[in-house]
Amino acid sequence: MRDRSPDLRIHDFQEVDPGLNGQEAIAEAMLCLQCKKPLCVDGCPVGIDIPGFIAQVAEGNFLAAYEIIRSENMLPAICGRVCPQEVQCEGACVLANKGSPVAIGALERFVADRAREETDPKPPALAEQTGKRVAVVGSGPAGVTAAAELVRRGHSVTIFESLHEAGGVLIYGIPEFRLPKEVVRAEIEGVKDLGVTVHLNHLAGRSITPEELLGHDAVFLAMGAGLPHFMGIDGENLNGVYSANEFLTRVNLMHADRFPESDTPVMQGRRVAVVGGGNVAMDAARVARRLGAEAALIYRRREEDMPARKAETEHAKEEGVRFITCANPVKIYGEQSVTGIECLRMDLQGTDESGRPVPRPVEGSNFVVDADLCIIAIGQSPNPLLARMIPGLRLGKRGTVLVDDDGRTSIPHVFAGGDISTGAATVITAMGSAKVAAVAIDRMLMEQG
Amino acid sequence: MYRIKEKKELADGIYECWIEAPHISRHARAGQFLVLRIDDSGERIPLTISGVDGDDVRVIYMAVGKTTHYLASLGEGDLIRDVAGPLGTPATIRDYGTCVVIGGGVGIACTPIIAKELREAGNRVIGIIGARNAGLLICEDEMRDVCDELFVCTDDGSSGYHGFPAGLLKRELEALSIDAVWIIGPAIMMKITSEVTRPYGVKTFVSLNPIMVDGTGMCGSCRVTVGGETKFACVDGPEFDAHQVDFDELMRRQRIYLDQEKEALALYQNHECRCMGDRKHA
Ligand SMILES: Cc1cc2nc3c(=O)[nH]c(=O)nc-3n(C[C@H](O)[C@H](O)[C@H](O)COP(=O)(O)OP(=O)(O)OC[C@H]3O[C@@H](n4cnc5c(N)ncnc54)[C@H](O)[C@@H]3O)c2cc1C
Ligand SMILES: Cc1cc2nc3c(=O)[nH]c(=O)nc-3n(C[C@H](O)[C@H](O)[C@H](O)COP(=O)(O)OP(=O)(O)OC[C@H]3O[C@@H](n4cnc5c(N)ncnc54)[C@H](O)[C@@H]3O)c2cc1C
Ligand code: SF4
Ligand code: SF4
Ligand code: FES
Numbered sequence: 001m002r003d004r005s006p007d008l009r010i011h012d013f014q015e016v017d018p019g020l021n022g023q024e025a026i027a028e029a030m031l032c033l034q035c036k037k038p039l040c041v042d043g044c045p046v047g048i049d050i051p052g053f054i055a056q057v058a059e060g061n062f063l064a065a066y067e068i069i070r071s072e073n074m075l076p077a078i079c080g081r082v083c084p085q086e087v088q089c090e091g092a093c094v095l096a097n098k099g100s101p102v103a104i105g106a107l108e109r110f111v112a113d114r115a116r117e118e119t120d121p122k123p124p125a126l127a128e129q130t131g132k133r134v135a136v137v138g139s140g141p142a143g144v145t146a147a148a149e150l151v152r153r154g155h156s157v158t159i160f161e162s163l164h165e166a167g168g169v170l171i172y173g174i175p176e177f178r179l180p181k182e183v184v185r186a187e188i189e190g191v192k193d194l195g196v197t198v199h200l201n202h203l204a205g206r207s208i209t210p211e212e213l214l215g216h217d218a219v220f221l222a223m224g225a226g227l228p229h230f231m232g233i234d235g236e237n238l239n240g241v242y243s244a245n246e247f248l249t250r251v252n253l254m255h256a257d258r259f260p261e262s263d264t265p266v267m268q269g270r271r272v273a274v275v276g277g278g279n280v281a282m283d284a285a286r287v288a289r290r291l292g293a294e295a296a297l298i299y300r301r302r303e304e305d306m307p308a309r310k311a312e313t314e315h316a317k318e319e320g321v322r323f324i325t326c327a328n329p330v331k332i333y334g335e336q337s338v339t340g341i342e343c344l345r346m347d348l349q350g351t352d353e354s355g356r357p358v359p360r361p362v363e364g365s366n367f368v369v370d371a372d373l374c375i376i377a378i379g380q381s382p383n384p385l386l387a388r389m390i391p392g393l394r395l396g397k398r399g400t401v402l403v404d405d406d407g408r409t410s411i412p413h414v415f416a417g418g419d420i421s422t423g424a425a426t427v428i429t430a431m432g433s434a435k436v437a438a439v440a441i442d443r444m445l446m447e448q449g
Numbered sequence: 450m451y452r453i454k455e456k457k458e459l460a461d462g463i464y465e466c467w468i469e470a471p472h473i474s475r476h477a478r479a480g481q482f483l484v485l486r487i488d489d490s491g492e493r494i495p496l497t498i499s500g501v502d503g504d505d506v507r508v509i510y511m512a513v514g515k516t517t518h519y520l521a522s523l524g525e526g527d528l529i530r531d532v533a534g535p536l537g538t539p540a541t542i543r544d545y546g547t548c549v550v551i552g553g554g555v556g557i558a559c560t561p562i563i564a565k566e567l568r569e570a571g572n573r574v575i576g577i578i579g580a581r582n583a584g585l586l587i588c589e590d591e592m593r594d595v596c597d598e599l600f601v602c603t604d605d606g607s608s609g610y611h612g613f614p615a616g617l618l619k620r621e622l623e624a625l626s627i628d629a630v631w632i633i634g635p636a637i638m639m640k641i642t643s644e645v646t647r648p649y650g651v652k653t654f655v656s657l658n659p660i661m662v663d664g665t666g667m668c669g670s671c672r673v674t675v676g677g678e679t680k681f682a683c684v685d686g687p688e689f690d691a692h693q694v695d696f697d698e699l700m701r702r703q704r705i706y707l708d709q710e711k712e713a714l715a716l717y718q719n720h721e722c723r724c725m726g727d728r729k730h731a
């Protein structure tokens with residue numbers, strides 16, 4: 001709404017959007033028509049009572065609004081910031097066809113931030129202990145959501161996380177200027193306060209064997225889609241070629257922007273080329289800008305076909321990221337380190353099953369983009385390590401763990417949700433699938449008596 | 450937090466450290482490693498698991514840069530923020546017949562655990578350990594215990610055979626029928642030594658040490674080319690078929706952060722002199 005100016009923000013990692021103040025929030029909330037059949041709710045994968053919480057905001061009852069949101073969503077300060085609202089709640093809002101939906105995401109964020117900063121929200125009531133043990137693998141939004149839902153229902157829940165900090169992509173992938181880590185930590189603390197045990201530094205499959213894992217009464221797999229894709233072109237292993245995961249992890253999780261105060265280094269590029277057009281590519285390019293580089297984005301299709309959240313492409317452009325569209329890399333040049341990227345122009349013809357145009361290389365259209373760093377952000381697949389170690393677990397073609405509508409895998413007491421079962425998607429779809437699975441796990445555990 | 454149970458200097462600048470980490474010790478196998486991060490601003494660095502005793506795991510490391518120097522300054526009772534593992538695919542241990550296990554420099558640290566498992570799997574195990582000079586030799590007694598035969602060499606002849614492990618290996622290959630060879634050490638040593646077995650067509654394994662971040666297959670920092678294909682050393686390895694490895698690429702990628710590493714070490718040593726001088730030199 002009132003973003004900090006691009007000239008200012010490309011010099012730091014502070015949040016781009018400072019958020020609404022109380023008056024603005026109330027004014028925005030008054031715009032809601034309080035529909036009898038609220039379409040916005042259908043657009044939210046976790047089914048928040050949107051008109052309900054907005055009515056409380058309009059009255060100035062921010063804590064009551066928070067309680068309403070939190071009964072469906074344990075991570076509202078996160079979702080308010082990173083959900084692609086334009087295709088979800090806000091996209092479905094009746095006011096959207098008039099071009100100005102209620103700013104549901106901003107309101108959700110406001111309510112959650114206010115609750116965190118000014119009050120001491122009491123943890124939701126827990127059910128009686130059932131004595132059932134559930135193992136959750138991965139502490140991204142899917143794992144954390146399932147854990148919260150299950151512990152609330154009285155089960156004893158342990159999360160195994162391989163990294164040294166909980167949060168998955170929220171911690172290592174999405175940069176501070178879009179999602180402050182303090183916000184992520186606070187919301188995850190809220191879940192831990194419910195009584196969830198988190199074992200960090202535990203790689204399931206190695207620190208804990210598949211047999212030990214399957215020895216729990218139920219297992220929820222939420223390993224995410226963290227395996228970075230490379231293009232398979234010449235020069236890809238040159239010094240100066242990063243996966244977006246590595247580049248972002250070095251900066252977000254390991255704080256390489258603060259080297260040498262922080263021990264982890266990152267290569268400082270002067271001209272950085274990022275390949276891709278999703279949220280991950282935007283984040284990488286914008287981080288590169290903040291480290292002082294010029295940044296260009298190389299994308300196969302047109303700008304309007306980019307899968308990133310709209311706000312992120314806008315922000316990237318404001319921050320001076322150059323878009324090179326309808327182009328695809330074919331070779332990376334360099335002796336020791338990257339010096340340039342050869343690309344081919346792409347011609348767009350017809351549409352594929354996702355409705356987007358199909359890019360075809362134009363022969364002889366080769367051109368070179370000068371760069372000393374190349375960051376590849378063309379997608380990620382499900383983390384294969386553990387899934388392949390569990391005998392009898394059925395996997396899909398792209399390495400996803402196959403599940404039914406309840407999130408149940410081919411093994412009766414093993415469930416899965418989030419990016420490991422859908423392939424790389426969004427925070428809120430990961431949370432939605434985790435909630436569905438948690439309900440099914442609870443039902444199964446209670447039926448067993 | 451993970452407690453240091455025991456720590457000592459094995460040779461000039463080479464240290465042994467036992468860390469209490471039951472989640473690692475329970476399932477650790479030869480050839481696997483751990484990743485540790487000393488404190489909140491620390492780097493994640495991989496170190497081979499060189500021994501296991503109850504809840505404790507051992508690492509043996511050479512102080513080369515900031516993190517390893519810092520680790521060397523810690524002692525019994527000190528705490529390490531994070532230790533993750535065991536990581537990587539275990540060594541391919543089975544009954545081959547006669548095996549040679551070679552360690553060079555600090556790489557010797559990784560050999561006793563491999564030699565021991567190979568012996569237990571029924572192999573006759575010949576050990577070869579080499580260092581620049583006698584003062585830098587480590588784990589000699591331990592290797593003698595777990596090998597059927599052990600040969601020692603030094604670059605300057607101050608202990609054992611005067612020369613590189615490659616020389617001893619060639620001698621063994623000519624004298625005996627050898628079924629498999631492990632070579633662990635600096636990349637250049639692994640490259641040269643594995644060339645010795647190539648003409649004999651003997652199965653040869655090396656344990657690669659590219660720069661890592663997560664150590665779980667999520668970043669691709671550790672990618673290496675093996676048989677023309679890109680592999681992630683932290684999950685597909687670190688052990689690979691030596692004759693398929695692109696060592697030149699590995700060595701190039703190990704140098705990515707050379708300038709920053711120098712800067713970090715200088716800053717640390719400067720700082721350490723000022724703040725910890727008393728403790729260190731007392
Ligand atoms: C850079 C970037 C930007 C993004 N931006 C947005 C955005 O703006 N909006 C949006 O909605 N979505 C965004 N996404 C996508 C979104 O973050 C993911 O869809 C979501 O995080 C998936 O949640 P998850 O819980 O399934 O997995 P993850 O968040 O990936 O978490 C999985 C966790 O499991 C751990 N793990 C994996 N294997 C093991 C194992 N064997 N043992 C123990 N732990 C294990 C991992 O370390 C990780 O912590 C973005 C993704 C990236 C990478
Ligand atoms: C699987 C594996 C097992 C290893 N086992 C041992 C061992 O048992 N004993 C031992 O002494 N060393 C081992 N190493 C090497 C050890 O990780 C590095 O010496 C250490 O990271 C150096 O950190 P530093 O900050 O002290 O030095 P720096 O000054 O940062 O670096 C010195 C050199 O170490 C290498 N290095 C730096 N950072 C990393 C990193 N994050 N990951 C890997 N290498 C890096 C680089 O080639 C660099 O030039 C292993 C490496 C790998 C990949
Ligand atoms: S959780 Fe996401 S989709 Fe649901 S209401 Fe909030 S911002 Fe919209
Ligand atoms: S659809 Fe829009 S106007 Fe209607 S209740 Fe939802 S937010 Fe309010
Ligand atoms: S160290 Fe990150 S993938 Fe191997």
